Amino acid sequence: xxxxxxxxxxxxxxEFHSDMPRLAVATENLVKVYGDFKAVDGxxxxxxxxxxYGLLGPNGAGKSTTMKLLxxxxxxxxxxxxxxxxxxxxxxxxRPGRVGSMIEGPSFYPGLSxxxxxxxxADYLGLPGSTAHEVLAKVGLGEHEDGKAGTYSLxxxxxxxxxxxxxxxxxxxxxxxxxxxxxxxxxVEMRQMIVDLARLEGVTVIISSHxxxxxxxxxxxxxxxxxxxxxxxGSLDDLREEGRIDLRVSxxxxxxxxxEQEGIAFEYSRQDAxxxxxxxxxxxxxxxxxxxxxxxxxxxxxxxxxxxxxxxFLELVESPRAHIEQGGAR
Numbered sequence: 001x002x003x004x005x006x007x008x009x010x011x012x013x014x015e016f017h018s019d020m021p022r023l024a025v026a027t028e029n030l031v032k033v034y035g036d037f038k039a040v041d042g043x044x045x046x047x048x049x050x051x052x053y054g055l056l057g058p059n060g061a062g063k064s065t066t067m068k069l070l071x072x073x074x075x076x077x078x079x080x081x082x083x084x085x086x087x088x089x090x091x092x093x094x095r096p097g098r099v100g101s102m103i104e105g106p107s108f109y110p111g112l113s114x115x116x117x118x119x120x121x122a123d124y125l126g127l128p129g130s131t132a133h134e135v136l137a138k139v140g141l142g143e144h145e146d147g148k149a150g151t152y153s154l155x156x157x158x159x160x161x162x163x164x165x166x167x168x169x170x171x172x173x174x175x176x177x178x179x180x181x182x183x184x185x186x187x188v189e190m191r192q193m194i195v196d197l198a199r200l201e202g203v204t205v206i207i208s209s210h211x212x213x214x215x216x217x218x219x220x221x222x223x224x225x226x227x228x229x230x231x232x233x234g235s236l237d238d239l240r241e242e243g244r245i246d247l248r249v250s251x252x253x254x255x256x257x258x259x260e261q262e263g264i265a266f267e268y269s270r271q272d273a274x275x276x277x278x279x280x281x282x283x284x285x286x287x288x289x290x291x292x293x294x295x296x297x298x299x300x301x302x303x304x305x306x307x308x309x310x311x312x313f314l315e316l317v318e319s320p321r322a323h324i325e326q327g328g329a330r
């Protein structure tokens with residue numbers, strides 16, 4: 001995903017421009033500093049066009065700051081940003097309406113109805129008032145559009161915030177922790193609504209969350225950040241290691257000699273008398289077992305083990321510096 005690099009670690013403009021048709025968002029070495037604190041530290045994101053992209057990381061990782069930088073709500077200390085094929089900065093903004101957002105919770109006038117809140121946004125964007133009815137129905141608030149927004153439940157308020165972000169039919173939608181604080185039923189409904197927006201409406205959605213299980217159910221592609229640094233970018237399934245194979249045999253010492261002859265690296269656990277090797281194809285495992293048996297060894301167990309996604313995620317975010325020192329973001 002990260003593409004080719006120039007000698008100074010930066011991608012050339014030509015390289016970025018060639019990627020633009022398939023990228024909704026790209027950043028290059030994005031940095032945001034508050035005093036002595038780096039909220040975002042050299043972030044290089046590549047968000048494909050279409051579908052849901054998860055910005056995943058613990059609280060305080062820099063997710064909200066990244067979204068604010070993309071939206072121009074705060075200025076970067078350094079780095080470059082592209083959205084919808086256009087480089088953005090103080091002198092170059094995306095045309096209003098192409099990008100919708102809900103950052104750090106929905107913003108609305110509590111004394112106005114849901115319908116009037118949406119009408120205000122429509123008026124600002126020069127859209128017909130009928131779009132307010134349409135978008136409220138789309139997010140499931142059609143029957144509640146005349147109620148005052150301040151009396152809405154938390155889930156309804158989140159839906160209203162998304163409705164206000166969707167009223168212009170944006171190409172890109174940025175949602176910051178949209179399921180935060182919702183009960184289980186509301187979480188399921190919100191998740192389905194977000195997936196449907198991407199699948200049925202063709203909107204590219206970037207959703208931030210600190211909850212792995214929520215992102216796993218929505219976003220096939222993720223960027224994982226901690227301490228403002230990008231630790232991983234790609235599919236969640238690829239985050240997990242390839243795995244390992246545990247062998248229990250009648251004579252581990254003789255089996256170790258055979259593994260050495262075959263050029264297969266291994267580890268030996270005395271505690272459970274197990275030989276551990278890297279993951280192999282089914283054919284290679286079959287050949288290895290046949291070789292061990294032909295040498296008079298009994299094979300008691302061949303078990304394929306793989307880290308859970310949760311284990312891989314926790315190891316990544318709990319020691320981010322170690323992963324960066326071992327070669328940077330994957």
